[in-house]
Amino acid sequence: MMTRQRIPLRVELPLLIWLVLVWGALWQDFSLGNLVFGAIIAFTVANLLYLPPVELSGRFNVFYAVGFAGRFLYQLVLASAQVFWLALTRGPKLENAVVGVRLRSPSDLLVTATGHILSLIPGSLVVEVDRSTSTLYLHCLNVSTSDDAEKVRQNALRTEEWLIRVMGNREDLARLHPDAPHHSDGRKHP
Amino acid sequence: MMDAALDVLTMVLLLGGALMSLAAAVGLLRFPDLLSRMHAATKPQVLGLLLFLMAIAVEQRSWAIVPVLIICWIFQLLTAPVSAHMVGRAGYRTKHLRKDLLSMDDLDDVVQHAATRRREAGDRASSD
Amino acid sequence: MTVVLGIIAVILGISALCAVYRVARGPSILDRVLAVDVLLAIVGGALAADMVFNGHTNNLVILVATSIVGFIASVTVARFVTEKK
Known part of the structure; x- marks a missing residue:
């Protein structure tokens, strides 16, 4: 078992939103049910298949x-x-x-x-x-x-x-x- | 009227995409060494795929398909430079580059420096 | 419409021939892998043109999939060449 740091949700959030958007786009279906299902999958994938988080600066213009x-x-x-x-x-x-x-x-x-x-x-x-x-x-x-x-x-x-x-x-x-x-x-x- | 204009736009976009493929192929054929061929091969494709995808969007006349087309292009944007960089790096390191075609080479000094340092380290290791 | 289809077919055909010539000619394996990449892009273009002319979106999945995983082949070969010495 790998030792891993817990990533705070705030750092993970941009990744999760991106994954949900990809999910919706691939199905060509942005209805609420599909997005919620996508969010569950995104959360599972992000936590099971661990990668070091990308450090964003927190600024975006x-x-x-x-x-x-x-x-x-x-x-x-x-x-x-x-x-x-x-x-x-x-x-x-x-x-x-x-x-x-x-x-x-x-x-x-x-x-x-x-x-x-x-x-x-x-x-x-x-x-x-x-x-x-x-x-x-x-x-x-x-x-x-x-x-x-x-x-x-x-x-x-x-x-x-x-x-x-x-x-x-x-x-x-x-x-x-x-x-x-x-x-x-x-x-x-x- | 509107329909005809959109049809013309679709055709123009398709022709543009096809011309970008031709650009890649002609570059592949005519450029003298691996790294310059790489410029021709990987880059016009980025614009070419964009034009093809826009043609599809215009022809379908629907907004529902636009997100998946955007995703497709973004993935292309994310992955194309990765392969270009890896192949370019391999080409530079395995001396597939024709140095006589270079007017200047900033990396050469660095590489030479690193090579001598490695050789010295190797000498020291073998004499121990 | 048909004329444009013909022009596009000819352009893509010429491009594919150039790419195949580079695959056959080489000189190095990196040139070949590069040319195969271009060939893949040309096939992608042909699939897109097919979708436009026949008014369907069945091939879209292939375009998305190749734009995600298409780079892996050249990265693999590049790594192989670098590691081998």
Whole structure:
């Protein structure tokens, strides 16, 4: 038998709500009876098949979330078209780069989310992550000069900034100020 | 009138989705190394699936089906980068990357550094 | 309607051929697994087009299921390649 910590219901609640919504959507039936049954199953599954809880910050800004979704869709369409164009015109003559980006937040959730979003947008792909310094190594299509690489870095940092504004905690928000100190010193920016 | 407009919209969405599949396939065919092929292969699919799902929603003309389509796309969003990252990492580590195509490589220094450190640790272990 | 169906069929067919060529050609197992993933997405697209043209939602379950578990194959192969040395 595994020893496990009791997770307070408040921490578990977002997961349970998400599971109930998935249940309702899969059955295409949002009637009360079905949702209650889904809630029972969600509770059982969450307690029987134990996973370490994801630590959310407790903050969620809906306005920034909508803005972020819009920005994400815009970038998705633009970059998909770009990759198509590159495949047709450049093809084999392509110059890529692996660019290291040092993110501001030490939080696992934010680093994962940023890497995930950057991976979803065509043109950049996370090859390796250094958790101790929250550095993402991105493989980028069609980057040949250091100016292009700097653009990739700026874009990654802006993505992180949006995510922090959507769901970062107060320390992360404080880090967005330009004169705020970095979370761990002594290592140079890659 | 409304119906005809929605039908046209459905067709446009379907064509868009099919073009995204074509983008993935052409990229797969023409890009020179594994990691650049990966950009073409995994990413346009995210938009492609979205367009296909939107086409289904418009064609069905019902809101009841929208949640399951959204769930489908969200799962795609959650899982696609996982496989892309794992394959990319494996490709980088097993040297399927063509270094001559890279204009810069920030990770290389780190990897070299780690490799020398590991070698030193190995030497020490074998001399004991 | 029929014309669009034909165009979509041709586009998806060409894409599938490109993907199959990459599966046959390789050069590495990772390229192949990537191409198989693309092939799966193309089949998903064909299923979606079928649903639209015939006005049913029977294949939706397949789309949902593949979008949940479709990534496992490539992760497995990637892990296998990394561990093997």
